[in-house]
Amino acid sequence: MKITFLGATKMVTGSNFLVEGAGKKFLVDCGMYQGGDRDEMQNHEPFAYDVNEIDFMLLTHAHIDHSGRIPKLYKEGYRNPVITTKATRDLCSIMLPDSGHIQEQEIEWRNRKRKREGKEPLPPLYTAQDGIDTMEIFKPVNYDEIIEIDPNIYVRFNDAGHMLGSAIIEIWVKEDGKETKAVFTGDLGNNDIPLLSSPTMIETADYLVMESTYGGRLHMRNDDKANLFLNIVSETLDKGGTVVIPSFAVGRTQEILYELNNLKDTQEGEDFKKKYATLMKAPVYVDSPLAISATEIFKENANLFDEETQAVIESGDNPLEFPGLQFTRTADESKALNEKNESSIIISASGMCEVGRIKHHLKHHLWDPNSTILFVGYQAPGTLGRRIVDGEKRVKIFGEEIAVNARIEYIEGYSGHADQEWLMNFVYSFITKPKHIFLVHGEPTGQEILKSKIVDEIGLPVTIPEYGQTYTLDENLTMEQTVAPITPQMNVRRDVMDKIRLLKNELNDMETIVKEDYLAKKDNEEEISLLKLRLKEIEDQIVKIVEKN
Structure with a gap:
């Protein structure tokens, strides 16, 4: 039996693993x-493989970083089965066409630029119809x-407890x-x-391929995160601001709706009642057609909910509905949200x-010191979300530079990923421990921390x-090493992009300093001289980057 690691290696996205055994070749994700x-x-x-040689695929769950290249595989001729849970199939039926639609939109924008440059148009990675x-x-x-x-x-x-339909997959191969x-x-x-139910504990394994997104961190526990969530929201609403929550359409959005509905039962006390009353006065908008469709699929698969949630449903309450909750499907409804004075x-x-649509809401609220951008999920390096969380003071959205004046908060406890403690618990739970563990789906620093902890404490x-x-x-x-990591050409492109991005960030900071001095009518000759000197250094660096590559 062989495993080739073709994605999510020392990074969180792009999961793709080729398994060979008993005369078969198959993919996991x-x-x-x-x-x-x-x-x-x-x-x-x-x-990195001939798609026509793949006998079948096992899909762990519907998130795009695990399922998103299946339509590309299909487009290139793959017609063998994708084996997965019913709920994952249901969610993929809306997520993959949506992903294809995004690919079409992105390539249309790029092709407009290529047309102006006299270049041939490029096809999308795949289309919405390919997804269907x-x-x-x-x-x-x-x-x-x-x-x-x-x-x-x-x-x-087996239920992985990560999102609706997510699975831990056991594979037995005889050869x-x-x-x-x-x-x-x-x-x-x-x-x-x-x-969701808790992850299934697996009793035996010879080899374990385990995710490690939060291998170096511990999450906030439920009571703490509920209090923090309520405090952030009520403080923002009291100031007349808007709380914007960037959220994955499938999984995280439904968890936030559950949290909002569940807050009423968390605690007593006058302070809590006041904050909760503030919360209940504010309308809650779910502004994502995909999230709305996914919420319906969640309701249709309620038999997969945990016992506590099923008991709530049996009592007549719907954990995904509450007064003040409104769903906006159309683009016009979405635009109207930013025209409301509430x-x-x-x-x-x-x-x-x-x-x-989140980008439109960020454009309208990032500049407002009364508003809050509340992040509740992982932000990959290089994304707009990560740059905001990391503290950038100005970001570009639709080509326009926006000042980040809003309150920025990040609650890790809402992550759908196990933290270090639960990853360790999962390894401890094996009655017959694996001979070897492979860590994937994580950033290098966290992976090294988790690796050391497993080796030192469990001895595997x-x-x-x-x-x-x-x-x-x-x-x-x-x-x-059966597949080259990346081509030299790809390395060059990445290096150039990284270097230019760093220089661009520095130029943005310099522009901010000059603007602030200009508006304040300051005339700091020493500072201006230093900026001129640094600009010359940046020009020289750009020339070197271009000449070298």
Whole structure:
């Protein structure tokens, strides 16, 4: 049995793993790279395998960083099954066409520029119709059932507690007279994610491929995050501001709705009642057609909710509905939100602020010191969301520079990913411990912290694989680099983009200083001389970058 790591290696997005065993080749996940241009360029690179040689695919869950390149695979001729849970199939039926629509929009914008430059237009990565057509190869299965792929390969999907339909996949492969069991966690949830059951604890594995998004961090616990959430929202509304929550359309949005509905039952006291009353006066808008459709799918799959949520539903309450909640589907309804003179809560996608209606809301509220931008999910390096969270004072949205005057908050406790404590608990829970653990889907610093903790406290060997490495799962665990990580040309493009981005940020800071001095009618000759000197240095650096590359 072999595993080749072709995505989510020392980074969080682009999950894609090629498994070979018992004469078969199959994939676990085929996700998109997300983040800045540097990462997303990889989506356009050719697959590192012949799609016609892939016998089947196992899909852990619907998030685009795990499913988003399946339509590209389909477009290139793949017609074998994508095996996944029913809820994941249902969610992919709206998410993949939506992703295709985004690809069409992005390429249309780029092609306008190419046309002006006299260049040929480029096709999209895939279209909305490709996303629709792809669904014909999805094969839904149930949790907890052992499924025979062929006489030598069996799989089982277990609840991962990360999002609706998410799965930890157990894979048994028989070859050369012995059986090897590999476990892919996909994305693991915590035990306290609203609506969802806790992740299934797996008893045995020979090899474990485990996510590590928050391998170096601990999340805030439920009571603490509920209090912080209420404090942030009520303080903003009291000032007459708007709370803008960038949220992933599928999973996180539904959890925030649950939290808003559930706050009324969290505690007593006059201070709490006052804050809660402030919250209840404000309208709550879910401004994302995809999130609205996903919320309907959540309701249709309520049998997958945890026992607590099902008890709430049986009592006659709907945890995804409450007074003041409004859904805005059309573009006109969305635009009207920014014309209203009222305090409100706006939940909109995308969660990393790269695409979608959230960018319009940020443009209208980032400059306002009375408003708050509340982040509740992971922000990949290079994204607009990450730049705001990291403290940039000015950002460009639709070509316009916007001052970041709003209050910026980030509550990690709403992440759908297990933190370090729960990742460790998951490893501890194995009755028969894995012979080896591979850490994927994480940033290098957090992965190294988690690796050290597993090695020191549990005594298991851990590898953080590089892109393109193939591991033969035998007693010696041999490794060979079967796929080049990235082409030299890609390296050059990335380096140039990174260097120019850093210089651009510095130029923005310099522009801010000059503007502030101009508006304040300051005449600081020494500062101006230093800025001129630095500008000359930047010009020289740009020339060197161009000449070198």
